[in-house]
Amino acid sequence: MLRPAAATWQDRAAWLVIVLGLALLLFPHRFRIFAAQPVQTALLAPLRLVASTSRVYRDLRAENDRLSLLAVRLAVENASLEAATPDTAPAPRLNLVLTSAPVIGRDLTTFEHWLVISRGSLHGIKVGAPVITPDGVCGKVVACGPHQALVQTLLASESRISVIDLRSRVPALARPDRSGRLILDYAPKDSDFRPGDTIVTAGLGIVFPKGLRVGEVTGTPDRPDALFKPVMIRPFADVSRIERVFVISLPAQTGLDTGTVWLENTAPPEVTIPDQPAGQ
Amino acid sequence: MKTFIAFILLYLLFLVQASVTPWWPDLLLLGLIVVSLHENRLTSTLAGAFAGLCLDVASPAFLGAHTVTLAATGYGVAVLRTLFYRARWATLLFTSMALALKWLAVALLGAGLPGLPALLVSSALTLLLAPLVELTLTRVLYHGWQPA
Numbered sequence: 296m297l298r299p300a301a302a303t304w305q306d307r308a309a310w311l312v313i314v315l316g317l318a319l320l321l322f323p324h325r326f327r328i329f330a331a332q333p334v335q336t337a338l339l340a341p342l343r344l345v346a347s348t349s350r351v352y353r354d355l356r357a358e359n360d361r362l363s364l365l366a367v368r369l370a371v372e373n374a375s376l377e378a379a380t381p382d383t384a385p386a387p388r389l390n391l392v393l394t395s396a397p398v399i400g401r402d403l404t405t406f407e408h409w410l411v412i413s414r415g416s417l418h419g420i421k422v423g424a425p426v427i428t429p430d431g432v433c434g435k436v437v438a439c440g441p442h443q444a445l446v447q448t449l450l451a452s453e454s455r456i457s458v459i460d461l462r463s464r465v466p467a468l469a470r471p472d473r474s475g476r477l478i479l480d481y482a483p484k485d486s487d488f489r490p491g492d493t494i495v496t497a498g499l500g501i502v503f504p505k506g507l508r509v510g511e512v513t514g515t516p517d518r519p520d521a522l523f524k525p526v527m528i529r530p531f532a533d534v535s536r537i538e539r540v541f542v543i544s545l546p547a548q549t550g551l552d553t554g555t556v557w558l559e560n561t562a563p564p565e566v567t568i569p570d571q572p573a574g575q
Numbered sequence: 576m577k578t579f580i581a582f583i584l585l586y587l588l589f590l591v592q593a594s595v596t597p598w599w600p601d602l603l604l605l606g607l608i609v610v611s612l613h614e615n616r617l618t619s620t621l622a623g624a625f626a627g628l629c630l631d632v633a634s635p636a637f638l639g640a641h642t643v644t645l646a647a648t649g650y651g652v653a654v655l656r657t658l659f660y661r662a663r664w665a666t667l668l669f670t671s672m673a674l675a676l677k678w679l680a681v682a683l684l685g686a687g688l689p690g691l692p693a694l695l696v697s698s699a700l701t702l703l704l705a706p707l708v709e710l711t712l713t714r715v716l717y718h719g720w721q722p723a
Contacts, residue, residue, distance in 0.1 A: 309620035309650045316624055316646050319631070319639025331635030338629055342590055 360395065360539075366429030367393055367541045374495070374506030394418055394542040396426075399443070408451040410434070412540060415442045423502055425543045431508040431531030432456070432496060433540050444542070448534045449509070450475060457499040458509050463487035466497050469509065469528060475535075477510055479526035488515050488526045504543070578618055581610045581716060585622060589629040597693040600700035602708070603630070604677070607645055608669050609712040611652035623649025637684050644680045648673040670705040674698045 319327070371391055396418075400411030414420050416439050424436045426446050434448035447454055450471045458479070459466045465486045467479040482488060492512040498505025510528040518525055588606040592599070607626050611619035627645035631638045652669045659665040681694060 303616075305615055305617040308617050309646075309653075312617075312620045312624050313643060313646045313650065316627065316639050316642035319642055320637075322638065327635050327638040331632040331638055334628075335632040335635065338586075338589075338632055339593065342594055 363429050363539065364393060364395060364541070367427060370427065370429065370431075370508060371504070371543065374504055374508075392419060392544045394420060394544060395539060396420075396444070396542055397539050398537055408448055410446040410448060410534075410537065410540070412444050412446055412542070413442065414542065415440045415444050417441045419544050420444050420542050421544060425503045425507070426540050427507060427543060428532045428537055428540055430533070431510065432503060433532045433534060433537060435502050436542065446540065449477060449530050449532070450534055456503060456509065457497040458494045459497040459505075460486075460488055460512075461493040461495050462489075463492070466499070467526065469494070472527075476513070477528040477530055479528065480523065482524045482526050484522075484524050486524055488512050488524065490514055494528055577716060578614060581614065581622060582625060584712070584716065585610065585626045586629065589626060589633075592630070593633050598696050598700075600704045601674075601677070601697055602704075604645070604648070604673055605670065605701060605705055605708040606712060607649055608652055608666065608673060608705070609709050609716070611649045612656055612666075612669075612709070613713070613717050614653065616650055616653040619649035619653035620646050621649075623647070640680055640684050644676055648676055651676075666705050666709045667702065670702055674701060 322330075371393070394414055396412035396414035398410050399413045402409035410426075410433075412426075420436060420439055422436055422439050426433045426435055432449060434446045434451070434454065436444045437447045438445040449456065449469075452471060454471055456469045457466065458469045463486070465482065465488065467482040467486075469477045469479055472478045477494075479488070479494075490512050494509045494512060496503040496505055496507040496509060508531050510530040512526055513529045514527045516525050516527070585603065585606050588603045592601070592603045603626050607619075607623055610622050614622065623645035624642050626649075627640075627642035630641035630645070651672065655669065655672075656665065659668065678694070678698075
């Protein structure tokens, strides 16, 4: 076994460092705290920065979620208020349930046609439930598992939504074109659509309640040979960038079907059909 | 340059150590042992004093305790490595000695330091991790030198 080398200047300097460390122990308690405080602040600054950044990020996420929920609540409330025109009775308050759902999957070919969200029947989501964002309508649930649901967006080729021009109250049917916009079908040639008009849901189907924002009219190309007026619409919700959506559903205790309630909101209060005489 | 990087590494290990519970392995101690296995005696002692001072200012009630303990550890490892040069079990031995020194400091200073169960678990994990940390840090910092 080798013997340690004889003490050199390095050894003496090392001993001095250790003795200085021992001397620190002899300082009064108050002085130790006083001397350590600024050094502690400097040494732990990176940790504080990380903790502070993490806290700010968490707060921003929470605030963003809160504001998104608020915006959607306001959108739905706005829709119900617009549905209550002066000549009809105000729509009953439905106490709709808004389920926040992160998007966890997309249609990989276009990123726009289909979304998978991480909420399902266990969270109260049903097939046919409308899906919206703070910006506007996103689509509807077309399949639902216990923990996930498949959303057909506005831009899926099979998607059709009955809409109405918020200004002129002209109804039409919106379908997607191939350029990521919507186009209106069955708009009469003399109908009043102008660029900049806001298009909202008409509430005529059984999926969407009346008055949800859908998009903005971007143009009405002049086609003399067309039977109907072509109206181009830019959807408010940018489907390709959505990360979180809200699914509208009714509270469980109502026991009503969503579509029925939407129809009840828009149909006349009472419709009576006279009995047909027998044999006719 | 390597010495400077070693000090940066010790500082990063201190940040990790300061942000975890006392049940975690003492990564700062392991880092110091690896540095002391490759640096000279003065640098090893200074590295130990630096690491100890970092720990001390984080809990200034015992300012100097960690400084002395880790400076002595650095110096001890730098001296003893000449006796057990490249022995496979040297790292474990040095870690055990350093842990013993830490226990001694805990016994002498008492309150304010981690409780006994946490110290036991932390020491066991430190011993378990010692060969792996030594191998990894040596490869990263000192170009692949490995114990014979």
